[in-house]
Each structure stands twice: as structure tokens, then as C-alpha cells.
Amino acid sequence: MENSTAGKWDSLPVKLDDNITQTLDELKFTHMTPVQAACIPLFMSNKDVAAEAVTGSGKTLAFVIPILEILRKREEQLKKLQIGALIITPTRELALQISEVMGRFLQRYPQFRQILLVGGSNPIDDVERFKSQGANIIVATPGRLEDMFRRKADGLDLASCVKTLDVLVLDEADRLLGMGFEASLNTILGYLPKQRRTGLFSATQTQELEKLVRAGLRNPVRIAVKEKGVAASNSQKTPARLSNYYTMCRAEEKFNTLVAFLRQHKNEKQLVFFSTCACVEYFGKALEVLIKKVTILCIHGKMDKKDKRSKIFSEFRELKSGILVCTDVMARGIDIPDVHWVLQYDPPSNASSFVHRCGRTARIGNHGNALVFLLPMEETYVNFLSINQKCPLQKLPRIKDVVDVLPKIKALALSDRAIFEKGMRAFVSYFQAYAKHECSLIFRIKDLDFATLAKGFALLRMPKMPELWGKSFPDFQEEAVDTDTIRFKDKQREKQRQKKLAELKEKPAMPKKSFIKNKSWSKQNNKKERRKKNAAKRKRAEGSDIEDEDMAELRSDTRLLKKLKKGKISTEDFDNQMSGRRDS
Numbered sequence: 001m002e003n004s005t006a007g008k009w010d011s012l013p014v015k016l017d018d019n020i021t022q023t024l025d026e027l028k029f030t031h032m033t034p035v036q037a038a039c040i041p042l043f044m045s046n047k048d049v050a051a052e053a054v055t056g057s058g059k060t061l062a063f064v065i066p067i068l069e070i071l072r073k074r075e076e077q078l079k080k081l082q083i084g085a086l087i088i089t090p091t092r093e094l095a096l097q098i099s100e101v102m103g104r105f106l107q108r109y110p111q112f113r114q115i116l117l118v119g120g121s122n123p124i125d126d127v128e129r130f131k132s133q134g135a136n137i138i139v140a141t142p143g144r145l146e147d148m149f150r151r152k153a154d155g156l157d158l159a160s161c162v163k164t165l166d167v168l169v170l171d172e173a174d175r176l177l178g179m180g181f182e183a184s185l186n187t188i189l190g191y192l193p194k195q196r197r198t199g200l201f202s203a204t205q206t207q208e209l210e211k212l213v214r215a216g217l218r219n220p221v222r223i224a225v226k227e228k229g230v231a232a233s234n235s236q237k238t239p240a241r242l243s244n245y246y247t248m249c250r251a252e253e254k255f256n257t258l259v260a261f262l263r264q265h266k267n268e269k270q271l272v273f274f275s276t277c278a279c280v281e282y283f284g285k286a287l288e289v290l291i292k293k294v295t296i297l298c299i300h301g302k303m304d305k306k307d308k309r310s311k312i313f314s315e316f317r318e319l320k321s322g323i324l325v326c327t328d329v330m331a332r333g334i335d336i337p338d339v340h341w342v343l344q345y346d347p348p349s350n351a352s353s354f355v356h357r358c359g360r361t362a363r364i365g366n367h368g369n370a371l372v373f374l375l376p377m378e379e380t381y382v383n384f385l386s387i388n389q390k391c392p393l394q395k396l397p398r399i400k401d402v403v404d405v406l407p408k409i410k411a412l413a414l415s416d417r418a419i420f421e422k423g424m425r426a427f428v429s430y431f432q433a434y435a436k437h438e439c440s441l442i443f444r445i446k447d448l449d450f451a452t453l454a455k456g457f458a459l460l461r462m463p464k465m466p467e468l469w470g471k472s473f474p475d476f477q478e479e480a481v482d483t484d485t486i487r488f489k490d491k492q493r494e495k496q497r498q499k500k501l502a503e504l505k506e507k508p509a510m511p512k513k514s515f516i517k518n519k520s521w522s523k524q525n526n527k528k529e530r531r532k533k534n535a536a537k538r539k540r541a542e543g544s545d546i547e548d549e550d551m552a553e554l555r556s557d558t559r560l561l562k563k564l565k566k567g568k569i570s571t572e573d574f575d576n577q578m579s580g581r582r583d584s
Helices: 020-024 035-044 060-073 092-106 124-135 141-150 156-163 171-177 182-191 207-216 250-264 277-290 308-317 350-357 380-388 406-415 419-436 450-456 493-505 527-542 546-566 572-583
Strands: 049-051 086-088 114-117 139-142 167-171 196-202 221-225 242-248 270-272 296-299 322-326 339-342 370-376
Touching: 020 060, 020 092, 035 196, 035 221, 035 370, 049 060, 049 092, 060 092, 060 167, 060 196, 060 322, 092 114, 092 139, 114 124, 114 141, 114 527, 124 141, 139 141, 141 182, 156 450, 167 171, 171 182, 171 196, 171 308, 171 406, 207 308, 242 250, 250 270, 250 339, 250 370, 250 380, 250 406, 250 450, 250 493, 277 296, 277 322, 296 308, 308 322, 339 350, 350 370, 350 380, 370 380, 406 419, 419 450, 419 493
Parallel strands: 049 196, 049 221, 086 139, 086 167, 114 139, 167 196, 242 370, 270 322, 270 339, 296 322, 339 370
Antiparallel strands: none
16 A cells, blocks of 8 residues: 555545535545545445554544445434444544544534543533433543443433444554453443444554454454555555654763754654653653743643643644654554654553554655664664564664753752652653563663663652662762752642641651561562462351461461561561460
């Protein structure tokens, strides 16, 4: 396949309604993409479809148009609360995007209404909105949709409303499963009628997706749209017009290099991916200060305000130039116009996400660029991507005019405790994400240099984390400042902090306790201990045959163990009491 054209819309073997073709003209979609040319006639001729096509190939129109044609041609027109089509997608941003595309077409079809059901809003409001306004098309995320099916007590019987369902679409179907929505999907599918058209759309096929195909589709037509001129066995997974680069830089120079690159591309639209929400918060705030006269927005999955993500997403889509600092919440299916560069500051935890991140640019036949920043010890990742993901990378020429901006970030941290705390959290979260990397043979946490990384994060001191206990870092020079004296710029937050500090001072000094040294976060789960506890619970529930005296001793030992864990007794006291019991 080429990302350019697959013929004009009037070349389809089925005739589209005039309202649809007029809307396509308004949206300036003059030509079909191959996935649209393949899927639309099949869907409209009552076939189930399982479509795989590279990201940015125009999959949304491949199911929006058939949905409208199928609903338009129904013998019995849908009533206010009858659902004819259901579109399920993994993220709010993608759901909003699909809803906007559908809305443009529905302007010419006043007989149909749609409703958007996503997390981040009050579910009761969604219930009332559906009951009062009605809907024939639902665009939803799995969690919220599953919740709506269970809202009978609030006067909503969605199970009855979907009895008229004609079309079910699972968009980004592989990610729906990868994000842990399998249980929710199974629940939702249980409410839906078997006689329906079903479409699965995805950029990649997985074993889990294959199970879903067998469970939810009846003799589906499989469509795999490949790049033209590339052998099927060696098909490139990224768009043909994407230029994919990598650059190598030391940990303490990595952020300096990013800032230099962004300053040199101020007039372009760029996405910058980080591995964690905490890193987005910290480095996003730093970029706002360091890069002048550029709109910089941040988005991640743990934003506190319910509608903040949607507002930021909509704002960035409208920008002609700017920077969006984000996590993988923006990696799949999102269509942002005219993205010039996708920058991967941190490689993603799994290789397929690398491809999907790149796919935010070079969409629908346009040109685009992607760049990943790698540490010297991570260079073999380039070969891995070429072999495993059919995603070849070329080395970017050395970025010029790199200056040291880290002292400025340190100055920010010294002037505002909020920045200081964000940096500490970002550093810890980075290690946690690194330890979970799918390619653990390449991304080895034991190879990381803590001191140089701390320099790259512009930290004032090393954080107190289990992985660093007992280690010294002569190459890292802490700032000569008592970090407890750093104040919040936000006067209210600082007032609350001072109040807590005063309360702690007023408390009487507690005798020094003997604590057991905690293990690092990655080794905290003691499976053996949990199994023992679960076994004891099962025995009690089933009527254990342990003698009363033994049970009393077991309870006493448990209480003693809890005291030890809480630091109420020392290890020596614990051993003495336990040995005394055994001697008796």
C-alpha cells in the first residue's frame, strides 16, 4: 500500500449517500486510502471485518462511513433511546477524536444523535444526559461503558437499549486488550446481540487479538494493508513517509540536547514522550521556563482535574506550532494535524509502543520525522527495532549549539519546593519504569550510573530510595543547602507545610526504634509469606483441625511478628521471645 490514494470516493463499488460525499468534500478528503477502499464495501455488504493497517492510514473513516450508511438504510428507524452503533476505544482522547469526526457527518443527519461516554466526568451526568437527549450512536471507553450497563438503579437500562445494535467497532483493538480491558470487554459483549456487524481495527495483530476475533466475529474478512513494494514477511510497520532517527548522548547531556533541538525547531509542532507522569510534570515545567515564545502543554494519565486532558488535547490540535510533553496516553490512534517531529526522550517500555509513538506524524500520506534519544549503553536498541519491529533508524547528525541548562533547573528547584519535589519524584519513577522495560537485556538497571543520571535530572541531592542505600556517589556533588528550608512559591502550600512542621516539633520525642531495613520497591512482595497467610485464612474458613493450643500459639506468633514489622520491638527481642517459646 501507499499512503497516498486508492482512488476517488466515486470509484467505490457501492454508492455513498450524497450527504456523506458532501461532508467528505468539506473535510477535503478527496481520495480514499487503501484501508478505506478495502473495508467500506465489505462493511456495507454485511461482512465482519478484522483490519490491520499502519498507524495514520485513515481507519476512522473506514468505519464511520459504513455505520452511517447501515443506520440510514434500516427498515425501522431508530427511536430516541435505541442504540444502532457502538464504537469502543481505549483512551478518552481517541474517543473524543472519533466523536468529532462522527459529529461532522451527523450535521447532515439530524435523525441520529450520538453520545460520548468516557472517564473523567460524573457518570450520573452521563446517565441523565442519555435519558433526556437519547442517542443512537455511542462512542465510549470500556470502563465507563461497562459502568453504564450497571446503572439500572439510576433508571438506565442500557442492556435493553442495545438490543437494536447493528454495528460494533473496536478501534485500536490490540491496545484495548494490552491495557487490561479484556474483562470489561467480555462483560460488554455479553450484553450485545449476536446478530450484528463487527469491526476490529488495529495497527498490529497480537495473540490476544486473535482470541477476540474468534470470539466476537463470525467468519470475518481479514484485511492487512501493507506498504507497497515491501515483502509481506519484511513489512515495515511505520508509515513510508516517516524519517526515523536516533541520537546518542550521555545521561548528563540528554536534557541539554533535547532543549537545544526544541529551540532549533521553534516554529514546528512537536510531541515529546517521557516514560512516566512524574517525568512529564517535572521536565514539562522546566521546558516552559527554558524555551521562550513557544506554547508548551503537558498531558498524562494522572491529571487531577477531570476534564483537563480533553481541554489540553483540543488546544494542541488547533495550534500551528508548539510542544506537547506527554506519556504513552498519546501514543495510539490520536490524530493531531501537522505534527512535524515526534521526540522519544525515553524509549517506551515495550517495542510496539515505539511504532505507535512514531505514527503520530507522517499521517494520511504526509511527511514526518521521529527521533529517539538513547544512552550509549542502549545503542543495541537500534538493531533490535530494525529486526523486531521492522523499523529501521538512521543516525541524526550531531545536534549543534548544545548549552548547559541544568544550573537553571537547579535554580528553579531552589526557588520553589514544588519543582524540587517534582524532580525527586521524576527520578524515582524513571528507575521504576526502567526496571519494567520489556527489553531487559538492553535496558539493564544495573548498568545505569546513578550519579550521572542525577546530574541529568538536575537534582540538588540524591533521593532517599531503597536502591541507593549503602552506596556512595563521589561523582555527584550535592548542593550546599538544607533542602528542608526550600519553600513553596505557592503561599498556601507553604503555610500548610509550616503548620505540619510545627505540629511535628510539638510532639514529644519518641524512643529510638529498631527498624528492619526495607527491601527495594521491586523486591517488596514476599510471595511465600502471602501464601502462608492465605493458607491460614482458608483453613479458618473451612473449619481447621488445628488444636486450640496450637492456634493460640499461632496467633501469638503473628502478633509478635506484627510488632516487629511496626518497629515496636527490636529484632533481638523478637528472637529472644520466639526462642523462649520453643524452649518451653
